[in-house]
Amino acid sequence: xxxxxxxxxxxxxxxxxxxxxxxxxxxxxxxxxxxxxxxxxxxxxxxxxxxxxxxxxxxxxxxxxxxxxxxxxxxxxxxxxxxxxxxxxxxxxxxxxxxxxxxxxxxxxxxxxxxxxxxxxxxxxxxxxxxxxxxxxxxxxxxxxxxxxxxxxxxxxxxxxxxxxxxxxxxxxxxxxxxxxxxxxxxxxxxxxxxxxxxxxxxxxxx
Amino acid sequence: xxxxxxxxxxxxxxxxxxxxxxxxxxxxxxxxxxxxxxxxxxxxxxxxxxxxxxxxxxxxxxxxxxxxxxxxxxxxxxxxxxxxxxxxxxxxxxxxxxxxxxxxxxxxxxxxxxxxxxxxxxxxxxxxxxxxxxxxxxxxxxxxxxxxxxxxxxxxxxxxxxxxxxxxxxxxxxxxxxxxxxxxxxxxxxxxxxxxxxxxxxxxxxxxxxxxxxxxxxxxxxxxxxxxxxxxxxxxxxxxxxxxxxxxxxxxxxxxxxxxxxxxxxxxxxxxxxxxxxxxxxxxxxxxxxxxxxxxxxxxxxxxxxxxxxxxxxxxxxxxxxxxxxxxxxxxxxxxxxxxxxxxxxxxxxxxxxxxxxxxxxxxxxxxxxxxxxxxxxxxxxxxxxxxxxxxxxxxxxxxxxxxxxxxxxxxxxxxxxxxxxxxxxxxxxxxxxxxxxxxxxxxxxxxxxxxxxxxxxxxxxxxxxxxxxxxxx
Numbered sequence: 001x002x003x004x005x006x007x008x009x010x011x012x013x014x015x016x017x018x019x020x021x022x023x024x025x026x027x028x029x030x031x032x033x034x035x036x037x038x039x040x041x042x043x044x045x046x047x048x049x050x051x052x053x054x055x056x057x058x059x060x061x062x063x064x065x066x067x068x069x070x071x072x073x074x075x076x077x078x079x080x081x082x083x084x085x086x087x088x089x090x091x092x093x094x095x096x097x098x099x100x101x102x103x104x105x106x107x108x109x110x111x112x113x114x115x116x117x118x119x120x121x122x123x124x125x126x127x128x129x130x131x132x133x134x135x136x137x138x139x140x141x142x143x144x145x146x147x148x149x150x151x152x153x154x155x156x157x158x159x160x161x162x163x164x165x166x167x168x169x170x171x172x173x174x175x176x177x178x179x180x181x182x183x184x185x186x187x188x189x190x191x192x193x194x195x196x197x198x199x200x201x202x203x204x205x206x207x
Numbered sequence: 208x209x210x211x212x213x214x215x216x217x218x219x220x221x222x223x224x225x226x227x228x229x230x231x232x233x234x235x236x237x238x239x240x241x242x243x244x245x246x247x248x249x250x251x252x253x254x255x256x257x258x259x260x261x262x263x264x265x266x267x268x269x270x271x272x273x274x275x276x277x278x279x280x281x282x283x284x285x286x287x288x289x290x291x292x293x294x295x296x297x298x299x300x301x302x303x304x305x306x307x308x309x310x311x312x313x314x315x316x317x318x319x320x321x322x323x324x325x326x327x328x329x330x331x332x333x334x335x336x337x338x339x340x341x342x343x344x345x346x347x348x349x350x351x352x353x354x355x356x357x358x359x360x361x362x363x364x365x366x367x368x369x370x371x372x373x374x375x376x377x378x379x380x381x382x383x384x385x386x387x388x389x390x391x392x393x394x395x396x397x398x399x400x401x402x403x404x405x406x407x408x409x410x411x412x413x414x415x416x417x418x419x420x421x422x423x424x425x426x427x428x429x430x431x432x433x434x435x436x437x438x439x440x441x442x443x444x445x446x447x448x449x450x451x452x453x454x455x456x457x458x459x460x461x462x463x464x465x466x467x468x469x470x471x472x473x474x475x476x477x478x479x480x481x482x483x484x485x486x487x488x489x490x491x492x493x494x495x496x497x498x499x500x501x502x503x504x505x506x507x508x509x510x511x512x513x514x515x516x517x518x519x520x521x522x523x524x525x526x527x528x529x530x531x532x533x534x535x536x537x538x539x540x541x542x543x544x545x546x547x548x549x550x551x552x553x554x555x556x557x558x559x560x561x562x563x564x565x566x567x568x569x570x571x572x573x574x575x576x577x578x579x580x581x582x583x584x585x586x587x588x589x590x591x592x593x594x595x596x597x598x599x600x601x602x603x604x605x606x607x608x609x610x611x612x613x614x615x616x617x618x619x620x621x622x623x624x625x626x627x628x629x630x631x632x633x634x635x636x637x638x639x640x641x642x643x644x645x646x647x648x649x650x651x652x653x654x655x656x657x658x659x660x661x662x663x664x665x666x667x668x669x670x671x672x673x674x675x676x677x678x679x680x681x
Contacts, residue, residue, distance in 0.1 A: 017531075017532075017535070018528050018532060019407055019408075019507045019532070021507075021644075021646045023644070023646040023647070023648060023649050024646065024647060024648070027626070027648055027652065028625045028626045028627040028648075028649070029626055029627050029631075029652075031243050031271070031272075031627050032243075032272060032290070032292035032293055032296055032627060033292070034246040034247065034295075034296055034299060036247050036250075046647070046648050046652055051634065051652070051653075075528070076408065076528075077407060077408040077411070077441065080407060080408065080441065081343065081438075081644060081646060082342075082343050082625075082644075083244065083341055083342055083343040083357040083358060083359055084243075084244065084359075085244070085247070085341075085359035085360040085361060088359070103408055103411060105441070106411065106412070106441070106443050107343055107357050107358065107359060107443065110358070110359065110362070111359035111361065111362075114359065114361040114362070115361065161228045161229065161230055161375065162227055162228035163226055163227060163228045163230055163373065164228075174361070174362075174365050174373065175251070175255070175257075175364055175365040175368050175369060176255075178232065178365065178369045178371055178373070179368060179369055182223065182224055182232055182369075182371065185223050185224045185232070186223055186234070186369065186370060186371055189223045189234050190234075190370075193234070196475075197335070197472070197475065198468060198471070199333075199464035199468040199469075199471065199472045200236055200333075200336065202464065202465075202468060203263040203264070203462065204261055204263045204264070206263075
């Protein structure tokens with residue numbers, strides 16, 4: 001279970017740079033930590049802190065206006081690179097619950113939805129406008145049920161797969177849903193596959 | 208019947224159910240686990256009181272966090288790891304594989320190595336299967352005609368318990384490779400040239416299939432390098448249809464089918480090809496005869512140029528994202544606009560990783576190193592992708608050639624591709640690297656990475672700066 005996502009409002013931290021990869025979001029050396037909780041302090045670590053651990057004042061998340069922002073507006077291809085889910089757990093640890101970009105790394109996008117974070121993909125031109133709105137500290141508001149993002153007096157519709165929406169709205173755990181709804185279909189698939197591709201079951205049978 | 212692509216065939220063969228909203232419940236045949244991305248998945252299994260649905264469809268190994276040196280003369284690493292967090296992460300995997308009865312390629316065993324090297328080597332990776340791993344370079348296994356993609360920790364737990372994942376079908380992209388390449392242009396150069404051409408998100412949302420005579424002429428190691436790098440163009444899936452090269456590679460491997468099952472499997476695998484006239488959403492054609500060795504200069508893999516080129520001058524670029532990115536990358540990399548690539552001095556060379564840590568890669572490096580010396584002050588390491596690769600290289604005497612040239616000969620692991628073990632750069636250090644990512648800090652905070660082929664990295668180590676292998680070899 002993750003926390004259900006219904007509506008959200010607040011400021012958006014602007015990150016106009018493109019290709020912010022998951023190594024930037026969560027540097028590899030912190031991957032030795034095996035906990036999921038408490039990773040917020042490592043989010044964007046090498047952008048937020050200098051080599052001595054002191055805050056870099058210019059960095060967006062170190063500015064008083066944005067350090068508690070629940071939204072991020074990012075440049076294209078946000079979350080590209082490594083599949084590390086720690087990138088999502090760390091962003092969640094900052095209190096961010098919605099990320100808006102013209103495109104995402106696909107694995108990162110998928111990881112967001114499994115952790116109660118809503119990734120919204122909008123056209124590059126729209127994101128450029130939202131970037132300005134974020135920089136000028138306008139309030140962002142999202143209503144997942146209505147699939148609507150409101151900034152100032154403008155509303156933007158966004159797409160999300162119905163099953164993903166339902167899971168986010170309810171905070172459902174995907175594994176439980178699959179085991180509950182599709183156990184019979186999975187059994188039937190295995191029976192069919194074992195007949196057509198028996199070599200894929202040789203090790204199960206041997207053990 | 209409509210002509211279908213290999214990707215669609217693999218997808219359709221694994222569809223358990225079509226879900227409302229256009230997603231598919233996809234059956235997963237194989238999952239590879241490593242110490243860094245799996246702990247939280249096992250925690251979820253324990254918390255929910257679940258067991259693995261089919262433990263034998265999994266294989267676990269330690270690769271990311273392990274040191275590639277041992278203080279012991281016999282090379283045993285277990286019990287010698289100084290980094291307490293790394294040692295604890297490895298111990299946690301050992302507990303998990305024991306408690307959940309997962310087959311495990313143990314740290315000092317003959318099958319240890321990088322997930323994407325040992326899967327194929329052990330015959331765990333097979334054509335026509337779906338394969339996942341908590342690692343984005345799972346694209347590698349697509350070289351066998353397997354639908355293989357990287358996933359997060361939550362999804363790993365779902366596969367453990369349900370052997371399925373909910374997935375959205377990708378669009379398809381065909382990359383046709385024609386022509387005969389220069390003998391010193393490798394699969395890595397082709398991959399980098401493709402990424403430079405289409406961009407770091409140029410294949411996002413697409414499953415890439417490589418076709419054409421230049422792919423058919425490639426070894427399995429080269430096909431793996433090619434597929435491995437497709438995530439750097441934003442694609443989760445790279446594919447090559449299996450053929451006799453694939454079957455010859457797999458035959459007799461420990462987990463490959465045996466006897467009558469082998470014959471039955473090969474007969475089925477021969478059908479794993481895109482149909483004549485199948486439609487792709489995008490088609491790209493590349494004549495590899497026109498390519499020269501490639502080197503990345505920036506902080507995204509698409510910031511790559513032919514080795515004989517000069518660095519871009521942002522002042523000559525139009526105002527826009529490309530210009531801003533070039534300015535930022537040049538600043539991070541400590542480079543001057545317009546500078547020749549071959550004038551860039553290095554401090555380190557790294558030959559290894561899931562991209563270029565196979566026996567063919569080590570042979571290519573050794574061929575350059577033979578009878579030469581690493582330049583003074585350069586730290587150059589060769590890290591085999593697996594214990595089996597290391598043993599094979601030693602049987603060929605490649606370790607001697609490399610050590611005599613001044614390279615360090617290491618134990619198998621991810622090493623300097625991912626800065627979470629002992630092998631990393633310090634701020635400002637610069638590495639000629641056969642790995643896959645030149646991201647900021649990827650090889651260590653403040654470290655600077657230039658991606659290239661193993662032969663090019665070996666040449667850079669010897670020259671002390673980025674070198675054009677075509678002149679170097681003459």
